[in-house]
Amino acid sequence: MADAPEHLALDEDEQALLAGLRAGAEGAFETLVRTTSARLLAVARRIVGSEEDARDVLQEAYTSAFKALPRFEGQAKLSTWLHRIVVNTALMRLRTRKRKPEEPIEPLLPAFKDDGHQTQAAAEWADGADVALERAETRSFVRAQIDRLPDTYRTVLLLRDIEELSTSEVAAMLSTTENAVKIRLHRARQALRALLDERFGRPPAESREVAR
Numbered sequence: 001m002a003d004a005p006e007h008l009a010l011d012e013d014e015q016a017l018l019a020g021l022r023a024g025a026e027g028a029f030e031t032l033v034r035t036t037s038a039r040l041l042a043v044a045r046r047i048v049g050s051e052e053d054a055r056d057v058l059q060e061a062y063t064s065a066f067k068a069l070p071r072f073e074g075q076a077k078l079s080t081w082l083h084r085i086v087v088n089t090a091l092m093r094l095r096t097r098k099r100k101p102e103e104p105i106e107p108l109l110p111a112f113k114d115d116g117h118q119t120q121a122a123a124e125w126a127d128g129a130d131v132a133l134e135r136a137e138t139r140s141f142v143r144a145q146i147d148r149l150p151d152t153y154r155t156v157l158l159l160r161d162i163e164e165l166s167t168s169e170v171a172a173m174l175s176t177t178e179n180a181v182k183i184r185l186h187r188a189r190q191a192l193r194a195l196l197d198e199r200f201g202r203p204p205a206e207s208r209e210v211a212r
């Protein structure tokens with residue numbers, strides 16, 4: 001089977017931009033930064049948390065991308081390739097900066113009975129989740145609760161559910177196994193749901209019937 005042609009995943013605009021970047025065309029790099037920086041800065045900010053760190057991450061990522069251009073074969077969109085570089089750069093920043101010892105996630109998790117059922121049923125949300133999560137103030141609250149998760153779990157949740165990377169990609173980026181990623185993601189989702197129930201939840205239907 002023949003190798004896939006270069007630029008298979010690129011549209012015409014990205015092919016032209018890539019050609020300009022490789023040729024050192026005036027304005028090509030400025031175009032790349034102008035069209036991608038806002039979204040990539042948001043990605044970096046979500047992972048490292050600090051605006052200053054996020055800007056440093058983005059600058060480092062662009063530098064790394066520029067150096068790696070000769071090896072970019074175009075089998076993914078240019079924006080996707082840049083996204084992966086930003087994520088990797090942000091993760092490296094997390095590993096190198098000094099942080100306090102990580103807190104355990106257990107206090108944030110729901111409690112379970114011996115038979116495996118939760119001691120308290122998950123609360124129903126007064127509004128549909130889709131409606132609630134669209135609200136700006138709600139998004140801010142959700143982000144604050146994500147930030148309460150220990151870094152190990154917060155990072156997996158961000159990479160899988162927000163950045164939409166695959167389990168295998170996350171495992172490779174974090175130098176761990178796919179099974180470890182799945183376990184951390186499951187526990188992170190459990191903890192986040194418990195934290196969000198504090199604001200959005202209402203008693204389960206059976207509890208409301210008893211209270212009448």
